[in-house]
Amino acid sequence: MIRLIAILFILLPLGSFAAPINYALQADRSEVGFVYTLSGANNRGSMPVRSANIVIDLQQFANSSADVTLDVSRARTGLIFATEALKAASVLDARGHPTIRFQSTAVRANNPRNLSEGGQIDGLLTIKGVTRPVTLNAAVFRQRGAPDGDLSQLSFRISGAVKRSDFGATGYSDIVADTINIDIAARVIAAP
Template sequence: MTLLTRRSLLAGLAILPLTQAAQAALRPYILSDEGTRVGFTFDLAGVTQSGTMPIRTANVQIDTGRLQNSQVTVTLDVSKARTRLPFARMPMLSPSVLDAKQHPTIRFVSTDIQLGAEGRISDGARITGDLTVRGVTRPITLEVNLYRQVGSAVNDLSRLTIGLKGALNRHDFGASGYPDLVDDTVGLDIRAEIIRAT
């Protein structure tokens, strides 16, 4: 074994406990169907409209000791998106907007979490990640809040509520149909209740 190989092996062994410790701190949480809602808003002919899109899959890993190390991957089901105006749904799913047939999912993968005041995921915290819509991936930053259930003990982190808010420009993802009717900006308002996996 050469000196370089031995050094590489020793360096790898030295960082292994740190990697395992970091992974061990992450705890999986599952989404509560009843307490989870992915909402969006858009302006149609100058009037604000709203809709919802269900979550197909979610991988939520929370590090309660170092919240900034937490990780989130969420996939939304585009084909089941709904709007309050029934006639707006089909244009929204059409090839010129979300193109649900060719791109049936929207995916978000977190890349960075910036804590808010007092080192908490609340009061100004932000989560940045890669958002993939219509096969186009762009970074997006959302305001995030993470809370314990009302009335729960200080150390009871078994059930948490996450709130996410932000906006995107639909043209950045090629969802540019009906520009004369629909505004460029789409607002996001997400509320998720997560339960620690046993």
């Protein structure tokens, strides 16, 4: 259930960070959103993050990684009947498969010298026990209000699209489109 919208990287001087940094997710300031089409109309839903392990190397962006697990049982669609259908065995099967997991396998900046030009994250996405490779677009920003050069607090936008049928989530295909768009807004802070 995922389309991730391409965004720009806006990172400032990178010289002050010379090694990979572990970042902690600010769950209360983050949202894993998705857009699904129900009877021809786009609707937005969300799913909370259960756990996240995020490492960013601002000198060698390719050394960065993410391992994120979502809580399917707490997913919301904005429509009670659609939320229940989403959790049903024929779609995400929240009882049998209570999580969705993304594990990055490669991170690429469009321009390693200028992260403001965006990048991609390749990874393995596991939904309903089925694992498939995906490529997501990513953007990193210094959090609003942070002093120039302070990269201890970052914001991410991640976007992409998946076909739910690729993961066996085929229920209600007569009224719900196969392609799910993802739009993730996440905020992280450097772990102590």
